[in-house]
Amino acid sequence: MSQALSTTAGHLLKDSPSVVVRRVSPLGWSALPAEESIRLAKSVPGVLHAGIRIWGTANSPGGPVTVFGIDGSHRFSGLTKSVPLPKRGEAVLGAGIATGEDPDFLKLTGHNALIFRIIDTLKAKTSMVAHDMVLVHPDDARQLLGIAEGYASDLIVEVFHETEAEAILPDLSRAFPWPVRMTTRNEAAGIYTSASARRSGIVYITIIPGILALALIVVGVVKGQMVQSCNVGLFKALGWTTTNIFQMQLLKALVIGMPAVTAGMVVSYGLVFRSGSSWPGYLFFGWNDNPPPLFLNASGAFLVLIEVAVLVFLPYLAAALWPALQAAVSDPQDFLES
Amino acid sequence: MSLSLVCQNVSLLRRCADGSERAILRHVDATLNAGEGAMISGKTGAGKTTLLHLFAGLLRPSQGQITANGQPVSRWNTVHRDLWRRQVGIVFQHPHLINDFTVFENVILPMIPRGTSLRQLRKLAWDALDTLGISHLAKQNVLSLSGGEQQRVSIARAIVSRPAILIADEPTAHQDDEGAALIIEKFAGWKLPHTIMIVAAHDPRWSQYGKFTDKHFHIENGRLRELR
Numbered sequence: 076m077s078q079a080l081s082t083t084a085g086h087l088l089k090d091s092p093s094v095v096v097r098r099v100s101p102l103g104w105s106a107l108p109a110e111e112s113i114r115l116a117k118s119v120p121g122v123l124h125a126g127i128r129i130w131g132t133a134n135s136p137g138g139p140v141t142v143f144g145i146d147g148s149h150r151f152s153g154l155t156k157s158v159p160l161p162k163r164g165e166a167v168l169g170a171g172i173a174t175g176e177d178p179d180f181l182k183l184t185g186h187n188a189l190i191f192r193i194i195d196t197l198k199a200k201t202s203m204v205a206h207d208m209v210l211v212h213p214d215d216a217r218q219l220l221g222i223a224e225g226y227a228s229d230l231i232v233e234v235f236h237e238t239e240a241e242a243i244l245p246d247l248s249r250a251f252p253w254p255v256r257m258t259t260r261n262e263a264a265g266i267y268t269s270a271s272a273r274r275s276g277i278v279y280i281t282i283i284p285g286i287l288a289l290a291l292i293v294v295g296v297v298k299g300q301m302v303q304s305c306n307v308g309l310f311k312a313l314g315w316t317t318t319n320i321f322q323m324q325l326l327k328a329l330v331i332g333m334p335a336v337t338a339g340m341v342v343s344y345g346l347v348f349r350s351g352s353s354w355p356g357y358l359f360f361g362w363n364d365n366p367p368p369l370f371l372n373a374s375g376a377f378l379v380l381i382e383v384a385v386l387v388f389l390p391y392l393a394a395a396l397w398p399a400l401q402a403a404v405s406d407p408q409d410f411l412e413s
Numbered sequence: 414m415s416l417s418l419v420c421q422n423v424s425l426l427r428r429c430a431d432g433s434e435r436a437i438l439r440h441v442d443a444t445l446n447a448g449e450g451a452m453i454s455g456k457t458g459a460g461k462t463t464l465l466h467l468f469a470g471l472l473r474p475s476q477g478q479i480t481a482n483g484q485p486v487s488r489w490n491t492v493h494r495d496l497w498r499r500q501v502g503i504v505f506q507h508p509h510l511i512n513d514f515t516v517f518e519n520v521i522l523p524m525i526p527r528g529t530s531l532r533q534l535r536k537l538a539w540d541a542l543d544t545l546g547i548s549h550l551a552k553q554n555v556l557s558l559s560g561g562e563q564q565r566v567s568i569a570r571a572i573v574s575r576p577a578i579l580i581a582d583e584p585t586a587h588q589d590d591e592g593a594a595l596i597i598e599k600f601a602g603w604k605l606p607h608t609i610m611i612v613a614a615h616d617p618r619w620s621q622y623g624k625f626t627d628k629h630f631h632i633e634n635g636r637l638r639e640l641r
Contacts, residue, residue: 312498315495317492406472
């Protein structure tokens with residue numbers, strides 16, 4: 076699941092700006108002048124493009140939401156390519172927004188109170204970053220958030236290559252006459268990754284009993300096989316070769332092991348990637364509603380398969396095949412006497 | 414070339430709990446030819462079972478060798494010995510049946526890895542069961558059988574593959590007179606020009622009931638001598 080979380084974060088954040096610049100103030104942050112900020116940013120060598128964003132938080136009937144003002148000039152293609160751009164008085168909602176009594180309208184309260192007609196909902200797969208997002212026209216966003224004409228919430232900067240983002244930060248910082256805080260795309264992705272890693276650590280604690288259970292299963296299988304090692308000697312005495320015995324033990328192990336591993340994989344996949352499975356999110360991450368659908372990364376899933384194989388399946392197979400391995404180097408008499 | 418099984422100066426040593434070595438068999442020489450039925454007698458602990466297991470390829474001698482048709486099978490590697498063992502049918506002193514299996518399933522065990530068709534496998538199994546008079550027990554679990562019945566299942570399992578060498582360790586030990594007579598008679602009947610049969614027994618009924626024995630060996634303190 077943690078692997079799927081970071082994959083999903085990386086997938087969604089690849090469309091985010093190279094650098095986000097915010098003007099900081101003693102109270103937190105303050106709006107920055109749009110035209111001047113763009114001009115100053117573009118004066119820094121290495122900057123390909125600079126633009127502004129208008130966003131902030133407002134209250135909805137279901138709680139705080141993130142309001143984003145977008146028009147054709149904004150680059151949220153990953154989020155918005157499947158939905159129409161909102162006009163004045165219209166809104167596009169993230170999957171987690173509760174609309175209140177009327178499902179067609181949403182009332183938001185910020186610096187001012189506005190009622191929006193809901194025209195569409197963002198794709199569920201964007202939920203990880205847009206779960207609580209409301210997209211509105213930029214003018215509505217200004218009005219709602221109290222941002223004056225000609226000002227913006229933050230500035231976005233694009234560079235030619237991702238590695239340049241870190242390099243231009245000192246120049247970018249010096250270019251502005253007010254204090255700024257800058258976040259690169261890598262930092263944004265790192266926030267998700269580190270959060271995911273922290274959660275993974277917690278999850279591993281819950282896995283420890285599972286590992287102990289596995290160890291007990293392996294010990295049980297080994298002991299059971301030792302009891303049956305007499306049968307291995309008998310089979311050899313009756314004309315079975317080591318290969319025959321190995322094949323039989325392998326078949327026995329696979330008949331039990333493969334359905335178990337497959338069922339485990341299917342259940343895990345269902346819990347992580349299929350919607351409607353709310354309890355893992357609640358249990359492991361404290362989410363109060365359905366977790367956002369996540370992206371399945373083929374190479375990541377393959378790594379997980381290898382992890383499962385190394386941690387679970389191989390020890391089980393080794394335990395099951397132990398008598399056959401012993402049979403390869405022993406006389407049948409040794410088993411018959413055991 | 415007819416089959417022959419030869420023991421050449423075979424000794425077997427076993428390590429005791431105190432670390433010393435004890436000779437179970439000492440310098441055993443014996444030659445068995447196709448068409449012969451050999452009886453090995455001797456007291457309990459004399460080494461009869463060990464000698465049978467050496468003949469069956471279940472053990473390797475500490476000294477000397479066992480040859481089959483001149484080939485030193487006791488020196489072969491595990492893979493070749495595993496395959497050679499398919500020529501041998503063995504009846505253990507204890508039946509050594511798989512308790513979870515039925516009589517029929519136990520009897521077909523030697524045939525499973527040999528690629529025999531299912532039809533042929535069933536025919537061979539029913540033939541073996543009929544021969545021993547235990548067809549009616551085919552579907553029963555072996556745990557529900559008496560000692561004598563289990564022993565007959567063990568014999569059926571040994572003969573199902575029509576082995577060239579049949580080795581039996583006290584095959585009449587748990588049989589009443591009627592059962593012993595049947596088994597001894599069958600063993601005498603199974604003697605064919607191309608087979609070697611070796612039976613270890615101290616049951617006097619073998620000399621009483623049948624005409625099985627062509628060679629009689631006696632073993633005492635690990636030493637083998639031929640009586641006739």
